[in-house]
Amino acid sequence: MAERRLSRAEARRIAIRAQLLADDRPDDLLTVVEQLTFLQLDPTAAVAPSADLVAWTRLGSGYAPDDLQQALERDRTLFEHHAQPTVLEPVLAMVRPMADLGLYLAEMHASRSIDGQRVRWIEANRGFRRRVLDLLKESGPLPSRDIPDTSEVSWTSTGWTNERNVTRMLEFLAARGEIAIAGRRGRTRLWDLAERIYPADTVVVPADEAQRIRDGRRLGALGVARPAIVGEAGVPVEIEGTSGPWRVDPDASADEFQGRTALLSPFDRLIHDRTRARELFDFDYLLEMYKPKDKRRWGYFALPLLHGDRLIGKVDAIADRKESVLRVNAIHPDVRITRALTSAVRAELAALAGWLGLADIDYPRSRTRTASPNVGREL
Numbered sequence: 001m002a003e004r005r006l007s008r009a010e011a012r013r014i015a016i017r018a019q020l021l022a023d024d025r026p027d028d029l030l031t032v033v034e035q036l037t038f039l040q041l042d043p044t045a046a047v048a049p050s051a052d053l054v055a056w057t058r059l060g061s062g063y064a065p066d067d068l069q070q071a072l073e074r075d076r077t078l079f080e081h082h083a084q085p086t087v088l089e090p091v092l093a094m095v096r097p098m099a100d101l102g103l104y105l106a107e108m109h110a111s112r113s114i115d116g117q118r119v120r121w122i123e124a125n126r127g128f129r130r131r132v133l134d135l136l137k138e139s140g141p142l143p144s145r146d147i148p149d150t151s152e153v154s155w156t157s158t159g160w161t162n163e164r165n166v167t168r169m170l171e172f173l174a175a176r177g178e179i180a181i182a183g184r185r186g187r188t189r190l191w192d193l194a195e196r197i198y199p200a201d202t203v204v205v206p207a208d209e210a211q212r213i214r215d216g217r218r219l220g221a222l223g224v225a226r227p228a229i230v231g232e233a234g235v236p237v238e239i240e241g242t243s244g245p246w247r248v249d250p251d252a253s254a255d256e257f258q259g260r261t262a263l264l265s266p267f268d269r270l271i272h273d274r275t276r277a278r279e280l281f282d283f284d285y286l287l288e289m290y291k292p293k294d295k296r297r298w299g300y301f302a303l304p305l306l307h308g309d310r311l312i313g314k315v316d317a318i319a320d321r322k323e324s325v326l327r328v329n330a331i332h333p334d335v336r337i338t339r340a341l342t343s344a345v346r347a348e349l350a351a352l353a354g355w356l357g358l359a360d361i362d363y364p365r366s367r368t369r370t371a372s373p374n375v376g377r378e379l
Contacts, residue, residue: 004237004248011224011239011246012280012309013254018223019270020058021306023258029067030077032058034097037214037221039068040267041080041093043187044289046301046318047326048356051095053265061355068095073183079197080181080189082174101198103214106207108177118172124153125169132169133178133193140192141182144170147191221269224248225276242279259308261344263315263352271304271311283311283334298332307344310335315349319356326353327362 006014016022019036026032032055033039039051047053052065071078078095081104096104113119122129128151135147144166151165161168170191173179180197182190205213215233219225224237230247237248264271266287277283285304288296299316306312313333320327328349335341353361 004235006224006237006239006248006254008239008241008280009309010254011237011248013257013259014223014248014252015270015280016223016259016306016309017254017257018221018249018252019268021260021262021270023260025060026058029055029059029063029071030097033071033078033095034099035221036269037100037217038081038094038096041095042267044301046289047303047352048319050265050267053263054268056352056355057262057264057268061351063355069183076197076199080184082171082181098199100217102203102205103210103217105177105202105204106210108175109204110207112176121153121155122169122172125151125165128152128165128169129173132166132173136179136191136193140196141190142192143185143188143190145188219247219249220251222249223252224280225273229273239280257309259306261308261348262306263348264304264306266301266304268304270306277311281311285311285314299329302332305333305345307341312341315345317349317352319358320362321356321358324357324359325362326356326358326360328364330364 013022020026020032026035036054039054042050044050048056049065051068052063055063055068068078072080072095077098079098079101081094081096111118131150132147136142139146147166147170149165151169154163155165155168156162170179170189174181174191174194177194177198179191180194182192182197184190212231212233215231219230219233222230224239224246227245227247232247234247235250237246239246266285266289271277271281271283271285274285277285283304285302286297288298288302289300293300298314301318302314302316304311304313305315312335313331315328316330316332317326317328326349331345349361
């Protein structure tokens with residue numbers, strides 16, 4: 001069979017539709033997480049926590065942050081999974097569908113016997129491990145501060161985890177599938193025995209098969225991706241104007257695409273792979289929250305701006321909850337701005353302010369900066 005060929009516009013539309021950012025919105029949070037495969041938890045809340053912002057961008061005003069807490073803590077349709085960093089998924093805190101738990105259990109169980117510093121440290125702290133499990137069985141769910149450090153051997157590290165023995169033990173036991181996160185109070189995780197959180201009838205999918213399924217799920221969430229990200233999932237595709245191999249979800253289509261305007265989290269998976277964003281969207285972006293203020297081009301927590309099938313700029317905004325104002329410090333357009341585009345962007349900012357419960361929007365009158373001298377001034 002001949003290799004499929006896509007224009008860059010088709011590839012963009014497939015990617016946007018896969019991320020549930022086309023005009024046809026999903027109906028509920030579980031549908032969103034099942035399609036995206038996870039929501040990343042990040043404490044930064046300059047506008048809103050990333051998981052909430054990603055969910056709102058898909059669901060609109062029908063989504064409330066309490067929906068996420070209910071799905072995690074009461075309905076148990078989602079679970080928090082702290083994977084170890086990898087090239088593919090370099091973040092630790094993720095919310096995944098409980099229906100996908102079986103795709104991770106084999107990996108969790110295997111980690112109990114893989115030789116390394118973690119396993120050797122747990123072996124040296126058998127008594128500490130047993131005491132943690134017994135305390136959770138008797139009194140869980142508990143925050144780490146309510147669990148005494150009775151370690152026999154301290155965890156040593158050159159980083160911030162040095163001698164954080166309780167936190168290390170809890171995270172390692174969770175990675176092994178022995179305990180799980182029962183919920184959060186603010187940013188504080190509550191820990192409990194996994195048997196109280198995970199369904200007892202969960203089927204463990206063998207590791208090789210689980211990886212194949214996860215690759216396919218990841219491709220379904222991205223639409224198009226490089227083989228390094230999704231393995232052999234999908235079918236090979238050539239995308240005009242790019243070099244090297246791509247894979248595409250065989251069920252994906254750009255036909256009858258209808259886009260919309262959306263403000264994205266800096267952690268949104270549509271733009272998370274910066275190289276892919278440049279190749280498909282000609283979009284340059286960098287999260288600058290860790291840069292000194294005078295070194296930032298776009299702002300502390302600039303929101304990428306999607307319109308139709310293009311990423312058209314960044315919005316530097318912050319939610320001033322004390323004054324009940326969404327402060328738009330600057331808008332950085334990458335394209336020529338028209339009145340229609342201005343209207344669409346302002347409508348999305350108004351929707352964001354309304355969802356956040358803010359009474360007003362402060363626009364950047366003379367502070368708007370542009371990427372090109374040809375960009376209009378409507379914004």
